[in-house]
Amino acid sequence: MQRIIVLVLVTLANTAWAQPGATTKPKLVVGIVVDQMRQEYLSRYYSKFGDGGFKRLMGDGFMLRNAHYNYAPTVTGPGHASVYSGSTPSIHGIIGNDFYDKDTRKTVNCVQDSTRKAVGADGNGDVSPWRMLSSTVTDELKLFTQKRAKVIGISFKDRGAVLPAGHMADGAYWFDGKTGTFMTSNYYMTQLPAWVTKFNSLNLPAQYLNQTWNTLLPIAQYTESGPDDSPYEKKIGGKSKPVFPYDLPALRGKSTSYDLLYVTPFANDFLTEMSKASLAGESLGKDDVTDFLCISYSTTDAVGHAVGPQAVELEDIYLRLDRNLADLLKTLDKEVGAGKYTVFLTADHAVADVPQYLKDSKMPAGYFSNEFAQAKLEGYLESYFPGRKIIAGIGNEQVFLNHDAFQKDPKSSGIEMMIASELIGKYLMTMDGVANYYTQAELRQGSYEEKGIKGMIIRGYNPRRSGDIAIVLQPGWFESGSIQGTTHGSPYTYDTNVPILFYGAGIRKGTSARYHTITDVAPTVSLLLNIKFPSGCTGQPIEELFE
Incomplete structure (x- = not known):
């Protein structure tokens, strides 16, 4: 008899979740995009991850092991647009980071908008999402809630903040290297919110750049990577050799710019702190209307381009990012409540090995x-x-x-x-x-x-x-003239296979080896929120999550 009662209660709970307008919707959705992340990094670095970051998402959430981009070019702008729109460049129109505009006959950035001006700094403020032709899941949440839901986008890159947050966002913020602060454009507001101004006033980048970047663990333990002194790596920050340690004050010298921060793991620290500040500053997840926080970690891409996927520097970035994620999840537990928020984590593309390294290893490239x-x-x-x-x-x-x-x-x-x-x-x-x-x-x-x-x-x-x-x-070829560092953009699996992880409210534990495309993320989130799919959506909800 007790078993029957338990089964009935479980059935009723699942039915309640499936009903439109169910009160069990997450209070907050956090979308995390890691720029230039391969699926294989989750297994390659697994033994060195802590329990609270990637392992928590993988072990207590749902992981797709065979997720891919289903188009080319596999680059940042199209990647972010595709994750959040559920469509591809042929529909959402973001065909590259920069591309030739046939009307103006000039090369334009994918979020460039000459009608807009900078707010909060004098950096690249001619920015908006107007070139994106489809709605996003964040737009659809705004429409569904009569604009009561709050949507915030945060990234070091303007496109990493703007495209996920969509056309109706309450704010999108990106890093200005000249001032070391987060800025926005007048597409969103005429002045920065008080909480952003207060956060900027902490001047954290000055603290981050006043230290030495050394490996988190003894360097001999980085057996998942190649030798530290590699001829296939570019010299980060102008260092004479691409090796640890990186004396950041010495590399920065007399420069007043904060651009160096971008190629250090402390940029991810800074972005995490900004994301945490947004939770309190915008009161995200504090009422009965679901909010959406879009976070894009860009430093993995900046360092990845410079040193390639076999470098000690890249492994160290990921081990430290693991700690950032643990910190963020712990904060979400405290501020929103464990089990009351949903997180998804993916990447905007993966990456190729350094062609010269492949050639020297007798591989085609x-x-x-x-x-x-x-x-x-x-x-x-x-x-x-x-x-x-x-x-x-x-x-x-x-x-x-x-x-x-x-x-x-x-x-x-x-x-x-x-x-x-x-x-x-x-x-x-x-x-x-x-x-x-x-x-x-x-x-x-x-x-x-x-x-x-x-x-x-x-x-x-x-x-x-x-x-x-x-x-x-x-395969193994790309547009470049440098034999050091690497890039991405091809239709091949080394550029398309990325992680997709779901965790939290409405997500069951499990894994799947079925083939899924990146365009399945947005309709899956839409189904979890019981809202309509983005306007150009071609993907399908991930059935395994609902089975």
């Missing part, structure tokens, strides 16, 4: 130079289109044609552009490192649901904003 490719193509096209500049530029593995070069004869301009596209594609296929190419016509005629590399290019391609020809490089 290499470097593709856009400047060299453009010069060779222009020379080749001269015989077909004498006196005309056919290529406007090459970037983000795309070729942008100079459409003005085809306007002399409107009747034949379309045919000429098709011919030029095919000529460029055929020539690209003779160049080292090029695996394939797709013209705009091929991509526009393709299916959004198409599988394989072509499908990923289609989902990352926006006809109004993307180039005329998409280039696919071979």
Whole structure:
């Protein structure tokens, strides 16, 4: 009899959670994006994590082990937009961090807005989410609650704060390296809130930069990484050798800038403190209306680019980030209440190994130079289109044609552009490192649901904003001229496989090896909150969480 009563109570509890308007909704959702994080880091560094950070999320939450980006380019701006919109660049329009604007014929940043001005500092304040064409799960929460829900975005990067927070955010804040403070733009407000001003006045960056960065553990224990003195790493902060320790006061010298903070683990400390301050400053999770805090840790990307995924510096960053997460979760327990908030953690992309390291290890890899490719193509096209500049530029593995070069004869301009596209594609296929190419016509005629590399290019391609020809490089190759450091952006698994962790209210314990895409995060959160999906959403809720 007792067993029957228990089963009935469990069923009623689960039913209550599933009902629209259920009172068991989380008081706060915290979305965490770790910039440039591979899924494998969770297993590689697992033995050295503490119990309160990544292990808490993994052990007491739900982990997807086979989650991937389903488009290319896999870079920061599109990544953040896709996590929160549940769609891909072909729909939400954020096709890169920076891209060629066909209307102004200039390269623009994905959150650049010339109608906006800085607030709180003189840094990059011409910022807003206006280029994002889809709503986000944060927007939908604002709509559902008649704007009573509070939505805050925080990151060192402007795009890492702005895109997740969406179009209707109460605030988005990013780091200004000149002043060492968090700033915003007048898209959100005309002056900083009192709590942000008070936080900035603590001048924590000065304290962080007045110390030495040494390994958290004895360096001999960093067996998950390569040698500390590696020829494949760039020299962080201008140091003579890429090795520990990093004497930050000496590296900073007489500079009054705080930019050095960005490439140290103390930037994550600073961001965590800012996130904690936002809980109290905005009274997040204090009433019956669900609020949303978007946090994006950027330093993992800054250091990752410089030293690559095999470096001791990167491992140390993650061991310290683990402590940041433990601190944040402990604060959420205190301020919001254990079991009353939901957290998800993912990444905006993963990362490639340093190609030169792969080459020296007898692995296939290499470097593709856009400047060299453009010069060779222009020379080749001269015989077909004498006196005309056919290529406007090459970037983000795309070729942008100079459409003005085809306007002399409107009747034949379309045919000429098709011919030029095919000529460029055929020539690209003779160049080292090029695996394939797709013209705009091929991509526009393709299916959004198409599988394989072509499908990923289609989902990352926006006809109004993307180039005329998409280039696919071979595995292990990327656009660069430096044999030190690394990057990301490809459709290959080393750039697409990222962690997705859910934890807290409404989340059961477990793991799944089923294939899921990053676009599944937003509809899953929407279902947890019983709100409608973002306007451009193509993903599906993660069924395992609800089984």
